[in-house]
Amino acid sequence: TKTETLPLSERREHQYFMHMALSLALRGTGFVSPNPRVGCVVVREGKVVGWGYHRRYGGPHAEVEALRRAGTLAEGSTVYVNLEPCSHQGKTPPCAPQLVEARVARAVVGMRDPNPRVDGRGIDLLRDAGIEVLESVLPEEARWINRGFIRRMTRGRPWVTLKGALSLDGTTALESGESRWITGPLARDKAHLLRGEHDAILVGVGTVLLDDPELTVRSVEGVCPRRVVLDGALRTPQTAKVLASGGCTFFTEQDMPQGAGQRLEERGAEICRVPRGPEGGLSLVPVLEHLASAGINTLLVEGGARVAGSFLREKLVDEVSLFLAPKLLGRGLQLGESWGLEHLDQGFDLRSCRIRQAGEDLWLEGVPTCS
Numbered sequence: 032t033k034t035e036t037l038p039l040s041e042r043r044e045h046q047y048f049m050h051m052a053l054s055l056a057l058r059g060t061g062f063v064s065p066n067p068r069v070g071c072v073v074v075r076e077g078k079v080v081g082w083g084y085h086r087r088y089g090g091p092h093a094e095v096e097a098l099r100r101a102g103t104l105a106e107g108s109t110v111y112v113n114l115e116p117c118s119h120q121g122k123t124p125p126c127a128p129q130l131v132e133a134r135v136a137r138a139v140v141g142m143r144d145p146n147p148r149v150d151g152r153g154i155d156l157l158r159d160a161g162i163e164v165l166e167s168v169l170p171e172e173a174r175w176i177n178r179g180f181i182r183r184m185t186r187g188r189p190w191v192t193l194k195g196a197l198s199l200d201g202t203t204a205l206e207s208g209e210s211r212w213i214t215g216p217l218a219r220d221k222a223h224l225l226r227g228e229h230d231a232i233l234v235g236v237g238t239v240l241l242d243d244p245e246l247t248v249r250s251v252e253g254v255c256p257r258r259v260v261l262d263g264a265l266r267t268p269q270t271a272k273v274l275a276s277g278g279c280t281f282f283t284e285q286d287m288p289q290g291a292g293q294r295l296e297e298r299g300a301e302i303c304r305v306p307r308g309p310e311g312g313l314s315l316v317p318v319l320e321h322l323a324s325a326g327i328n329t330l331l332v333e334g335g336a337r338v339a340g341s342f343l344r345e346k347l348v349d350e351v352s353l354f355l356a357p358k359l360l361g362r363g364l365q366l367g368e369s370w371g372l373e374h375l376d377q378g379f380d381l382r383s384c385r386i387r388q389a390g391e392d393l394w395l396e397g398v399p400t401c402s
């Protein structure tokens with residue numbers, strides 16, 4: 032069934048309940064990765080009779096939670112779910128056959144599951160069982176909340192968000208490296224929220240040596256992402272704060288001698304070797320592929336300026352989140368330090384920009400036109 036052909040009132044009703052499913056899905060943030068965020072609402076005669084969301088990795092899927100709450104009221108109902116119900120045996124039994132068994136009348140789905148083990152089979156299974164399936168209700172929203180999962184499933188890489196804090200004249204640190212603090216406390220809280228929405232945070236070793244960041248979520252609620260450091264020569268000291276809570280991955284160059292990272296491994300770190308790229312820095316694509324294979328859907332690149340420049344140069348940035356402080360700081364390190372263009376049309380244009388205020392600072396989020 033095509034949604035465009037439906038009467039407006041019916042279309043609105045589908046969107047209304049799909050919004051509900053999407054909001055529920057968001058409640059899984061920080062707990063479900065590498066799985067997608069999924070929410071589900073069971074509706075009968077315009078009333079919600081069941082709801083659920085995927086709460087934690089390995090736990091029941093959204094549909095199962097919602098059907099459990101609906102009980103026998105699921106019969107003849109319409110089930111709204113932002114992702115196609117699964118057809119495969121994973122950590123839990125497949126959802127689509129359970130919808131059939133509950134005798135629901137109709138399923139309204141936000142998007143197909145890009146997981147090759149599902150990829151339309153869930154929808155086929157429902158249709159074969161005589162359940163009406165309406166696809167692509169709020170598809171942009173459905174794709175947006177699971178952009179990391181989709182990126183990993185379809186491209187074998189995480190979704191990369193570049194975060195920066197800069198003055199109005201584009202300076203992200205002074206030449207001395209001093210950068211604390213360019214933005215105000217509210218913007219810094221927002222940046223912590225951003226951390227909690229990603230599976231991993233990445234910085235270069237320069238930032239570790241200079242700022243000794245913890246890279247944890249503080250002052251706001253959120254789950255701490257995995258910490259990732261690009262450290263070609265393994266210069267991170269054993270006392271670095273990034274090592275404090277375990278779960279830290281170091282990428283170093285391929286021919287680092289065996290045992291070179293032992294001091295870091297003793298602190299619970301994982302060492303991965305990757306080749307160097309033509310520019311002399313570590314090759315970023317193998318870094319991203321490794322992270323994706325470890326189940327990282329979303330990566331926040333936090334600095335410093337040179338790392339940001341490499342990601343921009345290699346066109347590996349899927350989204351930016353920039354905090355602009357109402358300050359002029361003059362010459363210093365620019366956000367894309369080391370990234371130089373010959374022509375304006377090689378620049379990085381943003382679309383779907385969202386501009387908000389965070390205290391005194393401007394907060395600008397957008398995706399490049401090519402993404």
Ligand code: AOF
Nearest residue numbers: 069085092093116117121122123126146
């Ligand atoms: C759904 N509903 O709530 C979720 C789905 O190992 P499992 O059993 O948890 O399966 C994980 C896969 O199931 C995941 O890769 C994705 O394809 C799908 N996620 N599907 O029907 C849900 N979280």
Ligand code: ZN
Nearest residue numbers: 092117125126
């Ligand atoms: Zn499922």
